[in-house]
Amino acid sequence: MRNPRTATTGVDARATGAVAATAVACLALAGCSTPAAATPGISDDVVTVGTHQPLTGPAAAGYSSISAATKAYFDHVNASGGIHDRTIEYVVKDDGYNPATTQTVVRELVQSDGVFAMLNGLGTPTHSSVLDYLDQHDVPDLFVASGSTLWDDPEGHPGTFGFNADYVVEGAALAQYATDEHPDQKVCVLGQDDDFGEEFLAGVERVTGADGVTAHESYSTSNQDVTAQIGALQAAGCETVLLATVNGFTALAVGTAAKMGWSPRWMASSSGGDYPTLVELLGEDVAPTLLEGFVSANYLPFGPDGEWVELFRQINDEYNDGAPFDGNTVYGMSVGYLFAEALAQAGENPTRESLVQAIESGELVGNGILPLSFGADDHSAFDGVGITVVADGVQDYVGATYALDGESVTAVEPQPVALENDGVPTS
Template identity: 30%
Template sequence: MSTNPLDRSIQRRTLLKAGLTLGALQFARPLAASAATAEKKYGPGASDSRIKIGNIVPYSGPASAYSVIGKTETAFFQMINDEGGINGRKIDFISYDDGYSPPKTFEQARKLIEDDNVLLIFNSLGTPTNTAIHAYMNQNKVPQLFVATGATKWNDPKHFPWTMGWQPSYQTESRIYAKYILKEMPNAKIAILYQNDDYGMDYVKGLKDGLGAKAKSMIVNEQAYDTTEPTVESEVVRLQASGADVFFNVATPKFAAQAITKVSEIGWKPLHILNNVSASIGSVLKPAGFDHAQGIVSAAYLKDAADPQWNNDADMKAWNAFMDKYMPGSDKSDSSSVYGYSVSRTMVEVLRQCGDDLARDNVMKQAASLKNFEPGLLLPGIAINTAPTDFAPIKQLQLMKFAGQTWQLFGNVMSEQAQG
């Protein structure tokens, strides 16, 4: 039986409603405790006192701007441990660097599973890197949970029942941009910069699907870049030369910032649409220069810590308190910290729901049983919902435009099916 005072109060009221005396309640406790002990079930990395969680993040390399996510998650689980853990169990959070290199990701995943004996791998970052371990994780029946990538393929429980995404899919996001373009600039000429991998191509596919029959005539130029390139400046110049009046910037932070600066420097003034994964003020817009970023359009599903409308929001106050205590001196304008905090709260909820059954199959079962869960920092109107046939926890976003030094939300919360 739970040692939580609230749980005990609920149990007491339930027994009293059933007509049991307080004496019977006292007698019931050891029986319930024995039953709970008998029902305990553990997978690798789990015990009465600990839960081992693995994580892979690019602390180095071309996507190292995302290292803040791993640092936030490490700090978050330290906070959870300081508060007593989850159902009385402390979290051993083991986070490794892969440099955004798929072969290194595979090496680190094997180390986490075969040497460190973790229960699951949580929020490993990147589309090409998660692709490298996708089959391995499912063949070994290890949860690859809440991956930090919006590729559509993570929502495939029929073929990959051990892998689940978290954030809105890139294709959903792109379809929302397509609706916006068709409404605001129905005769637009669109130029696309995209990363030459599954991540970039997923965004491009979503935009083309959203534009429908008009995609062929509206998209006038596409330029792909590889993460091994030093800059994307030449690609941006070629895109401008196409005569496009809409620029879709599908790039990770380093390259997104370069593109923002270059667009401004060459005097190109398109409708600039920036993918959500690079919408961080701290890691992208500030390095690019706020003067270069004015008017950029993107989409959000999380609250922006730099937006004053959330100053009195209880969940944002809790996040600020966490940051002050566990990540002092960190840049609060970097949205990666909001992301890392929110996805970690979702992981905690899944483990809490697992109770004393910490077998790997139950972890996935509970992850696929989230109903209107709000980790605290999602925008109003957005909640997490999953099911055994639905591994896409977040499906909605809201458009926003950069003005001054903050993002300004506009319009309604949208999904790919309806404009909200």
């Protein structure tokens, strides 16, 4: 793995020389730590990380609340003394879900704000546009908010790590659940017209085979009309429809089908399966009826009675102005927890290299319902998901959990992580 480069632009040459001399001395002394000043985004008492998020634009309705939840979790950590006596500063910049804007704000975060790491940059088209840039500048690119397999490339992008269960895993798990529960039904797929939809379909076909998908339709996020796609699926006699959709298009598909008098069984990726968000989008008057029995994949502790959810609700009330509590809240705080855990493991004087090594060590636990899969040769977070079902207006796990091992999908037992130390990691 390449050693991270230290940015010295605008730094006095004598100061740069002093840092270099200290580094040489450290090489000669066992146990000597790199001074905080040598690492961008690290001071004696603050760690600065950044992100690009769709606070406005076409993805804002489903995802704009994530970064606020992450910041609220960091406020909780900071109130407890931070990590190794450093508070976490989270710099959030709006990219409007536009790759060109993503490139601009990420350069600002790296070159002007001097962030230690990029954390949970959201979206496949947006984040893929800065993937090489972050690698070239040796900025740890952590826990990307997308299920694309692009982030699992230890050789090509050694500092990049995913967070979501990838789309192949989710497609395979949902297809296996559909096959197990309703073996004789016609299975169809509606997906986004990019790698989200393509990789999800590939996962479905690992279970059903290419001939096992009765019909496949795709949509573009630039077109808010899926009437033609829903009509085609209905005409094909689809009984179970698997969705590679973001929340807005999940609601659009379900609502359009309802207007056409059609009600297949819906099963969605975690990216578009958050019940509270869907209720908000569809309306409280019709959503409970349309979404009864709605199935989704998930990998985070979203059970309504769980100890993590109870903690996150408390944090949300105290540090996030009591914003609506939904899957985005749990997601954002879970990302924050995982970063805090990695930072704690990176040492008292963390460097970008020690941060990456902490994640690759395989010792991080996270707070998911299955063990993390991070390692030196694996930069994906989860290789399995659980199945949630909406019953009487409550979305919860039903016990069915699947993992993808190579080409095989297997049923596994969930292994939820217990809450410790009020949700503040220690080394």
